[in-house]
Amino acid sequence: MNTASPHILVVDDDPALRELMSDYLLENQFQVTAVATGTEMNAVLQETVIDLVLLDLRLGGEDGMQLARRLRDVSELPVIIMTGKQDEADRVMGLEIAADDYVTKPFSNREMLARIRAVLRRYQSRAEASPSGHNVKRRAYRFAGWELNLLARRLISPDGTRVEISNGEFNLLLALCEQPQRVLSRDQLLELSRLHGAEVYDRSIDVQILRLRRKIEVDASTPKMIRTERGAGYVFEPRVDVLH
Template sequence: MNSAAPHILVVDDDPALRELMYSYLTENEFQVTTVATGQEMRSVLQEHVIDLVLLDLRLGGEDGMQLARQLREQTRLPVIIVSGKQDEADRVMGLEIAADDYVTKPFSNREMLARIRAVLRRTREQQDVTPVSRDGKRRAYRFAGWELNLLARRLKSPEGQRVELSNGEFNLLLALCEQPQRVLTRDQLLELSRLHGAEVYDRSIDVQILRLRRKIEVDASAPTLIRTERGAGYVFEAQVQVLH
């Protein structure tokens, strides 16, 4: 599964439903993680870049509505609430307080897929218009199938494998993702990536660029992502998606 595919987190204490949603959504080219509790949900959110949460209101005694409210207060993640309740008041409360959509059980797989795609589409449109999160932070960058998780400081390959980066490599890649399609001089990259201390000299950037190319380029000797602009510096050619 390409790591650039939207990552759906399913939170439900019904193992049969978790298995069903995992199978169906992965068949439709989503990344999927499933958990049974609010605590597991919070752990996943700390480690992974999630695009949408599918949250059941009844989690073995936990208050799903409160979990949804916390998600809305602390993040900009879209949330689809799933519930067996047909009560209109409960539905209205979910939509007003927390949810981007509300689905009652039983539901068809095709309906759920359509709702997920619709919410993700609206979310992308909103981010294009208002690209700053409530706390001013960005969660991740995606480019050419790669995913740079800013919270966990991790890089995931298009094949979904974790790629180890040194602190300098991470900061340099972060600086490039923040300024795509722009020529950045070595001095600018030194400042943006904070490669100071013992590494404050012009050629250190060249060394870091070479190491980074070996990790993210298909062929480091013929780079397509990090291009050298002779006499000027470097350009990050990738189209970068920002996740808030």
């Protein structure tokens, strides 16, 4: 599984519907996590970078509207609500609390897919139009299939596995992701990655770069992502996508 694919969180207490939606979204190159409760939803959001939540407002024993409201209060994450045919009041309330869209059950897979793609496009366009100095909290960086989760401080490989990295390696990779396709000197990287104390000397950057290359490069001896610019520093070559 490629972590560059958008990750959809489906929250619905109907196991058959969760399975159907998961299978269809996986077939259309999405990552999918499907859960039955608000508690499970919150646990996933703590550990995983999600691109969009598809939330049923009629969860058994839970107030889906309250879950949607709480989600909107703490996050700018795109939310599509699912309602029944007769639940017009729910649709209106859902949109009033700033849900991005809704689908009415029963819905076709194609309609659901079209709405998900449309909401994701709007969010992507908004992110690209925002000035670089905006204060929107960043949740993750994605590059070449890799994902750097800023909230959980985790590095996820293109096959979806977690790669262990030290605090220094994480901070250095974060600095590189924040300044892609730019030559950064050792002094700049020391400052940007906050490698201080016992590590505050020029060659500490070279050691950390070597360790990072061994973890993210196909061949660390001929690096393609973290390139050395002789006499100047290093360049992080991949395109980096920002998730807010």
